[in-house]
Amino acid sequence: MISLNHTLLIQMLNFIVLIILLNAIIFKPILRILDERKEKVEGTLNEARLLTEKAEELMAEYERKMAEARQQALQMVNEGRLQAIEEQRGILARAKEEAEEQLTKLKENIEREKEEASGALERFAQVLSISIAERLLERPLDKGERMKWGP
Numbered sequence: 001m002i003s004l005n006h007t008l009l010i011q012m013l014n015f016i017v018l019i020i021l022l023n024a025i026i027f028k029p030i031l032r033i034l035d036e037r038k039e040k041v042e043g044t045l046n047e048a049r050l051l052t053e054k055a056e057e058l059m060a061e062y063e064r065k066m067a068e069a070r071q072q073a074l075q076m077v078n079e080g081r082l083q084a085i086e087e088q089r090g091i092l093a094r095a096k097e098e099a100e101e102q103l104t105k106l107k108e109n110i111e112r113e114k115e116e117a118s119g120a121l122e123r124f125a126q127v128l129s130i131s132i133a134e135r136l137l138e139r140p141l142d143k144g145e146r147m148k149w150g151p
């Protein structure tokens with residue numbers, strides 16, 4: 001059987017004090033932090049909306065100016081089309097000549113570098129073959145033997 005005595009009142013009083021302390025120490029600061037965070041997020045969202053609106057306005061202005069610029073460019077192209085075509089032909093001819101000259105120089109450089117690399121590889125192969133032969137024979141090669149493997 002359950003008896004209601006003064007310990008029940010002490011337990012209830014402890015519970016109420018605990019609730020008050022938890023509210024003051026934990027719950028109110030957490031709720032305050034959550035409210036502050038919510039305000040910051042809302043402020044940031046509002047700022048983002050304003051920036052988006054401004055960006056849309058700037059984009060519309062940019063597109064309008066681009067349309068005007070395209071129209072002016074088209075007009076200028078139509079006025080000077082023949083002159084531009086002639087200039088273009090001259091530029092292309094000069095560019096083709098320069099490209100051919102550069103291509104010839106590049107081919108010459110590649111051929112020269114190929115020959116240099118081939119010579120270097122050949123010398124390396126000779127040195128390597130002598131080194132391998134000496135390791136296999138476990139002795140240094142004499143001058144006559146070296147002549148067979150390289151310089």
